[in-house]
Amino acid sequence: MSPEPESPAVGTRARVPRIVVTGGESTGKTTLAAALAKALGSLWVPEYSRSYAEQVGRALTWADVEPIARGQAAVEDAAIERWRAQFGRSRDAPPLVLDTDLVSTTVYAEHYYGACPEWIMAAARERLGDLYLLCEPDLPWEADGVRDQPAAGTRLHSAFGERLRTLGARVAPVRGIGHTRLEAALAAVRTALVSPAVDSGR
Structure with a gap:
């Protein structure tokens, strides 16, 4: 793949308070988000890669990595504009919630294809969320025709944790089933919102 001349819509306009629900497959990310x-x-941003996979109607390949990254950035930026329109003047505005982001794109690209385009890595770093809720692989596996095999769950979870540490992201593990999982996520968000570690002005 040729280098991307510039990462999509990276800049101050993209900096609103963002909570990213992340982790491996079948960890309840969409339900939790x-x-x-x-x-x-607040508003939330569905995972773009899932709708992309359903649209193309075939197994994804290396050639799909960049279109997925561009699409993910685009849906995030569209949601950011909606958030600004709805909450931009509120002093106690809730954070935007994302069901994965470009960090996931980098992890999955390396998991499936052994590499990730550098511009996507750079964009993931520049667009880093304020808090990552890392979903533990403690839910029953649900096959849906898009996900990998359940044996990959532990490897992917470790890969997500390592990537987030490398990026210097703020991470809170989330575990439990149903309401317990949601309460754990809410507790982590409340802690983050009162801590200076979250820079909502980015």
Whole structure:
């Protein structure tokens, strides 16, 4: 793949308070992201790669990595503009909730293809969220035709943890089933919101 001339929409306009629900496959990210946004009274951004996979209707390949990254950035930026329109003037605005982000794209690219385009790595670093809720692989596996095999769960979880540490991201592990998982996520978000480690002005 040729180098990307510039990462999509990276800059001050993309810096709003962002909570990213992340982790491996079948860890309840989408369910948690939707429930978390509802509990916080905020907006949430669905995972782009899933809708992309459903749209192309075939197994994903290395050639899909860059389109997925561009699409993920685009849906995030569209949600950021909606967030600004709805909450931009509020002093106690809730954070935007993301069901994964470009960090996930980097991890999956390396997991499946052994490499990730450098511009995506750079964009993931520049667009780093304020808090990552790392979902533990402690839920029953649910096959859906898109996910990998359950044996990959532990490896992926470790890969996510290592990537987030390398990026210097703020991470809170989330475990438990149903309401317990949501309460753990809410507790982590509340702690982050009162801590100076979250820079909502980025």
